Amino acid sequence: QQQVKQSPQSLIVQKGGISIINCAYENTAFDYFPWYQQFPGKGPALLIAIRPDVSEKKEGRFTISFNKSAKQFSLHIMDSQPGDSATYFCAAIWAGSARQLTFGSGTQLTVLP
């Protein structure tokens, strides 16, 4: 019940295209949904986050869309750039887990020049 399912496992997009990564969850007690970006040889870094009372959050080229009724959320990267090539993890926090993050399995994004 604490799982977060992420898809696709890998994604290849042309420069300038839109990258879309999807996540789904079961536990309705999750109340904070961050996305992390990880470059090779580095630790994950917080990219953008959303709370379930908001349907969309945008920061620059990165947008989270949140569908509470469907228990799904997605990351959209507009005008994708080769520098966006990284592994992206969705995550969720449940108050009952002492606010411990549950991570998705990750998506390896490659943006072709």
Add this chain to the structure above:
Amino acid sequence: EADIYQTPRYLVIGTGKKITLECSQTMGHDKMYWYQQDPGMELHLIHYSYGVNSTEKGDLSSESTVSRIRTEHFPLTLESARPSHTSQYLCASSPTTGNYGYTFGSGTRLTVV
């Protein structure tokens, strides 16, 4: 600047050796975590701590041990390294209140030969 530091960044060690991976944070976070990750793959929680003298095992069984004697320091020890321990080890911390996002270190890439 508040940050989280891991040393060493890379370690190649022989089978049977004892090793300690260091993790320190300067943000005063009560919660700290150790994750094991193969390149570009899922993050597996192996240990966590919610404060001094508090340590718990994570979802993934690990032969490593941890200690939390000081708030800022959360070292991970392998008493007898084996080739199966070859992986990347990531340390993270998070606050108890406010922004619940995790801050990750850059990781230690361990190779046991």
